[in-house]
Amino acid sequence: MSATATSVSPSVLRSLKIKTGAVKRLVKEREVYFFxxxxxxxxxxxxxLKEGVHEADIRKQKEVLEETLEMIPHMERHIRKAMEDLDNIVSSLTTEENETQEITDTRDAIQxxxxxxxxAATQEKASATPQEGSSVEQ
Structure with a gap:
């Protein structure tokens, strides 16, 4: 088998790099929302615990928390979509002959x-407030 017959085209490899980077970025963004x-x-x-703080200030901070928590399932949906796209591309390319470093990196990002x-389910249970109605599976 010749190298050209089994190699992956440069445009596909470039696409893999971009999509792999996107998955990695989305996973990091999700972690930032938990933080x-x-x-x-x-x-x-x-x-x-502080004396003299108005209840309105506390309510406003709770709203900020709720908005942050609402972003987590949103990020997880984006991760799933990007991961599925990558998985489909890798599945269509994968044979032992055309395994490249990019494909290996992509597999690592998917994993x-x-x-x-x-x-996510564990972290969301630990992070969610009782009034939160959002769930990981959306």
Whole structure:
């Protein structure tokens, strides 16, 4: 078999790199929302303990927390979509002869995204407030 017959076209590899980067970025953004939600909870708790803070200020901070928490399922939907797109591309390309570093990197990104989504249910349960009605599976 010749190298040209089994190699992946440069345009497909470029597309893989771009989509792989997008999946990695989305996973990181999702993590940032969890971090921001934790920081916001701490901020709310400090306000509750502080003397002379108006209830309206606390309510406003709770709204900010709710908006942050609403972004997590949104990000997870985007991760799933990007991951499915990548998985479809890789599945259509994959043979032992055309396994490239880009395809290996893509597989790693897909696996990382799957792990992030798998722990999403655990993190959301730990992060969600009782009045939150959002769920991971949307």
């Amino acid at each position: 921001e939600a934790d920081k916001q909870r701490e901020r709310i708790e400090k306000l509750r 990382s995204a799957k792990e992030a989504l798998k722990e």
